[in-house]
Amino acid sequence: MVTTGDQSVLKRMNSVALIRLLKSETGLSRADLAKRSGLTKSTIGLLVQELIDDGWLREADITASGSLGRRPTPLQLDPTRLALLGAEIGVDYLNVVACNLQGQLIDSRMQRFEHRQRDATLEALAAMIAGLHRQLQRDGRRSLGIGIGIPGTIDVHGQRICALPNLAWDDLDLRQPLLAALARRKVRALPLVILNEANAGALSEYVFGASQHTEPLVYLSIGIGLGGGIVLDDQLYRGHDGAAGEFGHTILQLDGPLCSCGRHGCAEAFISQRAVSFGVDGPDRPILTIDELASRLRARDPAVVGAVERAGRYLGMLMQNVCNSIDPAVIVLGGPLCQLGEPLIATARASLAALAGRFDAHTTVVRECQFGLNAGAMGAAGAVLHAALRDKVALAD
Numbered sequence: 001m002v003t004t005g006d007q008s009v010l011k012r013m014n015s016v017a018l019i020r021l022l023k024s025e026t027g028l029s030r031a032d033l034a035k036r037s038g039l040t041k042s043t044i045g046l047l048v049q050e051l052i053d054d055g056w057l058r059e060a061d062i063t064a065s066g067s068l069g070r071r072p073t074p075l076q077l078d079p080t081r082l083a084l085l086g087a088e089i090g091v092d093y094l095n096v097v098a099c100n101l102q103g104q105l106i107d108s109r110m111q112r113f114e115h116r117q118r119d120a121t122l123e124a125l126a127a128m129i130a131g132l133h134r135q136l137q138r139d140g141r142r143s144l145g146i147g148i149g150i151p152g153t154i155d156v157h158g159q160r161i162c163a164l165p166n167l168a169w170d171d172l173d174l175r176q177p178l179l180a181a182l183a184r185r186k187v188r189a190l191p192l193v194i195l196n197e198a199n200a201g202a203l204s205e206y207v208f209g210a211s212q213h214t215e216p217l218v219y220l221s222i223g224i225g226l227g228g229g230i231v232l233d234d235q236l237y238r239g240h241d242g243a244a245g246e247f248g249h250t251i252l253q254l255d256g257p258l259c260s261c262g263r264h265g266c267a268e269a270f271i272s273q274r275a276v277s278f279g280v281d282g283p284d285r286p287i288l289t290i291d292e293l294a295s296r297l298r299a300r301d302p303a304v305v306g307a308v309e310r311a312g313r314y315l316g317m318l319m320q321n322v323c324n325s326i327d328p329a330v331i332v333l334g335g336p337l338c339q340l341g342e343p344l345i346a347t348a349r350a351s352l353a354a355l356a357g358r359f360d361a362h363t364t365v366v367r368e369c370q371f372g373l374n375a376g377a378m379g380a381a382g383a384v385l386h387a388a389l390r391d392k393v394a395l396a397d
């Protein structure tokens with residue numbers, strides 16, 4: 001027996017399937033959707049109309065053609081009416097973005113931020129999110145939800161925050177106080193997805209980037225530290241305890257340099273802003289900013305060139321290990337250190353190739369993340385869309 005509840009679940013599943021088809025191949029017509037999905041033309045007609053009414057889809061302009069007869073109307077994700085909010089709590093900044101269903105940036109706000117205590121950070125973040133949310137409303141867009149990338153680990157269910165080592169807050173509950181801070185600013189009833197910032201970076205590429213729907217995908221987020229994210233089977237691979245993808249703490253050298261985790265020889269102790277800075281100035285000086293490193297690199301400062309190329313060689317070694325353990329279709333390099341560009345990336349590619357074994361058959365593509373410093377926030381926004389397309393966030397109000 002099919003109940004009313006079953007019918008609505010079925011309808012949602014079918015609607016999601018149509019959105020996914022159009023996301024991976026824009027311009028399909030109703031007839032194409034019927035063929036691909038196996039649903040009847042009349043069902044497709046009803047579902048498409050509802051998705052158009054709800055702001056998900058629109059009919060694309062038909063370009064003039066000389067062929068006879070009526071051409072089927074191409075459909076696409078509507079970039080004008082729904083929006084996704086994404087944010088990243090960085091180690092020393094806050095970043096908030098709004099983007100559309102096609103992953104195009106609508107607006108972003110980034111500010112330097114010293115995280116002293118949790119509540120002050122969440123108030124500032126809520127104010128930034130609320131500002132963008134109001135702007136979206138003024139523009140006639142409806143927000144689907146808010147994603148937040150954080151520099152910490154989350155349990156395997158994606159619910160409980162287990163550690164925020166770089167923020168040093170005692171209280172790890174961010175969800176309730178952030179929802180309360182948003183509600184005080186009249187932002188209510190929006191789904192909130194919280195995820196690790198490197199996992200968010202992985203989703204930025206998988207949901208919106210040049211590597212859409214390409215998997216396995218490994219994302220390496222190289223900043224003060226080194227994080228990672230894995231997309232496998234159309235979802236973030238979290239592992240047994242939620243800690244999968246911590247490539248930064250795989251050990252590359254026994255008794256190597258001290259890592260932030262207390263061990264020696266981790267990848268992060270070779271490949272990070274901290275490691276490069278230590279290589280230039282020694283461990284007792286403040287960490288050099290990316291701007292400082294970039295300008296000294298342009299001036300061919302030998303200490304900086306040496307430290308960056310060393311990081312690149314180890315990055316190639318780490319990618320070789322990733323290829324041999326995960327065999328990904330694509331490795332995406334992101335995070336602030338990648339702004340140093342070719343001296344780091346080209347050295348890493350050369351090192352990856354030089355370290356290939358005789359029997360290696362990996363055809364892994366290495367690519368730089370296209371979202372730059374917005375990767376974490378864009379990926380957090382992408383996580384909201386990804387959740388909706390996995391039927392975990394409502395499609396309509």
Ligand SMILES: [Zn+2]
Nearest residue numbers: 249259261266
């Ligand atoms: Zn470590």
